[in-house]
Amino acid sequence: MELVVSLAIGVLAGSGVWLLLRPRTFQVTIGLALLSYAVNLFIFSTGGLRIGADAILGQGEVGTLAAFTDPVPQALVLTAIVIGFATTALLLVVLLAARGLTGTDHVDGRERER
Amino acid sequence: MTVWTDHLVIAPIVVPMLAGAATVVAGNGRRRLLAGLGLASTVLLVLLSAMLLVTADAPGVRIYRLGDWPVSFGIVLVLDRLSAMMVALASVLGLAAFVFSLARWHRAGTHFHPLFQFQLMGLNGAFLTGDLFNLFVFFEVMLAASYGMALHGSGTARVRAGLHYIVINLLASLLFLIGVSVVYGIAGTLNMADLAGRVPDVAPEDRALLEAGLAVLGIAFLIKAAMWPLGFWLPGTYAAASAPAAAILSILSKVGIYAVLRIWLLLFGDGAGASAAFGATALTAGGLLTVAFGSVAVLASQNLTRLAGASVLVSSGTLLTAIGMGQAAVTGGALLYLAGSVLAIGALFLLVELVERGRDIGADVLAVTREAFGTGEHEEDGEPGERDAIGVPIPATVATLGVSFLACALLIAGLPPLSGFLAKFAILSPLFAPSGGAPPPIAWMVAAALILSGLATVVAMARAGMDAFWASPAGTPQRVSIVEFLPVALLLALCVALTVGAGPALDYATAAAEALHTPANYLRGVLGTPEGGQ
Incomplete structure (x- = not known):
């Protein structure tokens, strides 16, 4: 499972970086989105990968650490997802404004001279 | 048990948050109400931060546990001298920029007031928090507001520069999360x-990974602080932003410096065992390169806003260099320089x-090009009208602005008699007075960087000042309202x-x-137990 998760993070991050370096604003946005997925998975995996383990003790329950997963990375990743989502939405608005004002979707707001 | 003064620590976050929420509810139409709310909040913040400044000037730290959770589980706000100083700077700058914006800028776009308040909330939160992830959250609050502020007033140039600013900062946030x-x-x-x-107790096999994580975190901070080669976004964004937004943005780069100062000295101070002074060389070298790049950028600036942006780079570089020295006395001078x-x-x-x-757009470019290529000088000099103009009195507005500009130039270049000189002297003097023996070579390099960057600033500011105040025809005196000049006067008076x-x-x-160089007190103050971090 560790291998699958780390491969997924690697593929997402690699594609994200490649897209981020492209000249079109849409590609940059998708690149940032992919990178943020990679980072979110990475945060999630820092708590250790467990299948079927609870993060929170039930009412009156006494658990051992071995049977539970770390809740903090899950809380962190939730915050990171929300913030990443909001800022990406904001970036999209600016992207549309730039497209409208400059008439091009190049990241510099003008086409490269050839 | 709890008295109201205990809650003062969180007030710099709560006040702008409530004011921001109130301005959202009030809507865009009621200008007087919005201005009143904003003014009340910023003035209150200045008063609160002055109280915090007095409170913090005592040994030890004051902590505020959110929700009264024990420190190891909950989030904690920490007030010490450094954070109180930063909150005070942000509040004063906030008041000045807000009063300035009341003349014109707050009408230039929608949602200026909420954005402004949330910007202050994010800044104050970032300075006060004692938790790494909470720092991320306040960074995002601050940045999200700053995206709006940088775009305030709209226009092609702002949107173009803002797009770069947003993408780079989103990437920095992802690096922050990885770290x-x-x-x-x-x-x-x-x-x-x-x-x-x-x-100090991290297992040797994990140490490299921990240091790598903190280095990634450091890159995220250094992008904010605009260290070379991470700071190419800064002059363009700041030059495109409207004046009050740019003034507020200029303290955003200092948040990066603050984070480096706080976290680096706390984690990699003398008590960090094998990790002590990790990355000091990188900070010093990066700082020196930033000063060099900033000086070239200052000299190359063809208009005043880019000049101001480039001087942010110089000041970031100076601070990073001084922090990288790792000496308490040098850091003290650096903090004075920062203020x-x-x-x-x-x-x-x-x-x-x-x-x-009131000046023509492009006049600066022409002026600089004319200096460089020497064209067009003679036609102007030969005109008889120019000669007669020698005895014309300078209008009072121009004179006042000129004196203020001179004061700014002296402060930023670090010339006597103003505080810029004293701060640079306070940075350099401990470097040249080590405990016995000749000053180390690095001291000479830092001295050269500080003095040469000052020279570059003087040259560029003198050139820009001559173009702005002496060369411009007296026919179009600037119309400046007192509301706009008051904030400048306030900042300069400070x-x-x-x-x-x-x-x-x-x-x-x-x-x-x-206190930053001896984190044991900080640890004791926050954790409440005398263990750890000697």
Whole structure:
């Protein structure tokens, strides 16, 4: 499972970086989105990968650490997802404004001279 | 048990948050109400931060546990001398920029008031928090507001520069998250004090990973602080932003400096065992390169706003170099420099807008090109009207602006008699007075960087000042309202106060630096137990 998760993070991050370096604003946005997925998975995996383990003790329950997963990375990743989502939405608005004002979707707001 | 003064620590976050929420509810139409709310909030913040400044000027730290959770589980706010100083700077700059915006800028777009308040909330939160992930959250609050502020007033240039600014900062935020999660994975805590206590005990095989995580975190901070080669976005964005937004943005780069100062000295101080002084060389070298790049950028600037942006780079570089020295006395001088440069650069950003008003766009480019290529000089000199103009009195507005510009130039370049000189002297003097023996080679390099960057600033500011105040025809005097000049005067008066009261200010800064270099007190204050981090 560790291998699958780390491969997924690697593929997402690699594609994200490649897209981020492209000249079109849409590609940059998708690149940032992919990178943020990679980072979110990475945060999630820092708590250790467990299948079927609870993060929170039930009412009156006494658990051992071995049977539970770390809740903090899950809380962190939730915050990171929300913030990443909001800022990406904001970036999209600016992207549309730039497209409208400059008439091009190049990241510099003008086409490269050839 | 709890008295109301205990809650003062969180007030700089709560006040702008409530004011921001109120301005959202009030809507866009009621200008007087919005201005009143904003003014009340910013004035209250200045008063609160003054109280915090007095409170913090005592040994030890004051903590505020959110929700009264125990420190190891909950988020904690920490007030010490450094954070109180930063909150005070942000509040004063906020008041100045807000009053300035009341003349014109707050009508230039929608949602200016909420954005402004949330910007202050994010700044104050970032300065006060004692938790690494909470720092991320406040960074995002601050940045999200700053995206709106940078775009305030709209226009092609702003949107174009804003797009770069947003993409770069989103990437920096992702790096921040990677760093935070690596640190959590290794150390198992995000509380800065707890983390500092655990760094010396990290297993040798995990140490490299922890240091890598913190280095990634450092890159995220250094992008904010605009260290070379991470700071190419800065001059363009700041030059495109409207004047009050640029003044506020200029303290955003100091948040990066603050984070480096806080976390680096806390985690990699002398008590960090094998990790002590990790990355000091990188900070010093990066700082020196930033000063060099900033000086070239200052000289190459063809208009005043880019000049102000480039001087932000120089001041970031100076601060990073001084921090990288790792000596408490040098850091003390650096903190005094930070206070002075925040106020002076803020004043310059506001002043530039007043000076540039009524001038032709592109006049600066022409002026610089004319100097460089020597064309067109003779036709102007030969005109008889020019000669007669020698005896024309300078209008009072221009004279006032000119004196303010001169003060800004002296402050930013670090010339006597104002505080910029004293701060640079306070940085250099401990470097040249080591305990016996000749000064180390690095001291000479730092001295050269500080003095040459000052020279570059003087040259560029003198050139820009001549173009703005002497060469412009007297036919179009700028129309400046008192509301716009008052904030500039306030910031400059504070710089003068910093010069006159340099003794107490330096004492305060040195005490803050001593506390940063001996994190044991911070650890004891936050964790409440005398364990860890000797």
